[in-house]
Amino acid sequence: MEWDDLRYVLAVARAGSLASAARRLDVNQTTVARRLAAAETALGAKLYQRVDGDLRPTKAGVAAIDRAARIEQHVQALAPSRSATDDGPAGAVRVTAVPILVNRLLVPEMAQLTVTYPRLRVELIADARNLSLTRREADVALRLARPESGGSHLARRVGQVAYAVYGSRKRGAQCLPWITYEEGLRHLPQARWIAKASEGNAISPLLVSDAETLLQAVRAGLGKSLLPCFVADHDRGMKCLSDRPVLSRELWLISHYERRHSAPVAAFVDWLLQRVAQRLA
Numbered sequence: 001m002e003w004d005d006l007r008y009v010l011a012v013a014r015a016g017s018l019a020s021a022a023r024r025l026d027v028n029q030t031t032v033a034r035r036l037a038a039a040e041t042a043l044g045a046k047l048y049q050r051v052d053g054d055l056r057p058t059k060a061g062v063a064a065i066d067r068a069a070r071i072e073q074h075v076q077a078l079a080p081s082r083s084a085t086d087d088g089p090a091g092a093v094r095v096t097a098v099p100i101l102v103n104r105l106l107v108p109e110m111a112q113l114t115v116t117y118p119r120l121r122v123e124l125i126a127d128a129r130n131l132s133l134t135r136r137e138a139d140v141a142l143r144l145a146r147p148e149s150g151g152s153h154l155a156r157r158v159g160q161v162a163y164a165v166y167g168s169r170k171r172g173a174q175c176l177p178w179i180t181y182e183e184g185l186r187h188l189p190q191a192r193w194i195a196k197a198s199e200g201n202a203i204s205p206l207l208v209s210d211a212e213t214l215l216q217a218v219r220a221g222l223g224k225s226l227l228p229c230f231v232a233d234h235d236r237g238m239k240c241l242s243d244r245p246v247l248s249r250e251l252w253l254i255s256h257y258e259r260r261h262s263a264p265v266a267a268f269v270d271w272l273l274q275r276v277a278q279r280l281a
Contacts, residue, residue, distance in 0.1 A: 006039060008021065009068050011024055018055070048061050089267040093265055095139065096138040097124075097142035098210060099211070101144075105230070120267060145250070154254070159251045159276055160250060163190060163228055165242040168218060168221040178203050179225040180195065180204075182207040183207075190226045219238065
């Protein structure tokens, strides 16, 4: 079993397709397919199957991905470029969160991070899905709910995200209909609050799938809705329509138990805890 073949197995798991993995590895798609086939031959098992056009790991694939991620961690620990130096820790950290947290909480702070840790490379994955830390789809996750206890994760509450009702400054508050989430997201605390508050009032025909889209819709004057205060309070195009925050959600930082010891992940987590506390204060 060649480590280089396992590296391709891991890349496909993280990218979700042969084409995306090829772009990340800076090779052509044929090379990725060939190395993946070599890994499957060596292991004597099919590692991926195509479901609805996407590559999904099989049971054997999940096990191979986990082993490959462990090997990668050991290889990175041995490499001088990954160890702490006078310039600080070096290496890659994969961070996932819902789009509004990536775009509005993390991205504005990235310039300061690059100054503090110039050799740190951060891959931000804005995804509404809860990517698996166990399968090493990400090293660190920010989530707006307390994670299930146990397993291989370490979780800590890093703050509270307050929500209030906002509308566009371009429109009168009385004529704004409520904008809410699509049916599959009606379980969210924000969606439940909006459903209760909008009883007997005008409802927009527009439904959204994430808070970032909701923010843009409210800014465009399409309606009013519940938005994070740390974002909307600093948007000149917004006005708060409620006297105070009407909802609060806990923000949790999750990291894999084993990866937390790596210098890049440890440095990023320490930095993130400080910056998030300041932004949400």
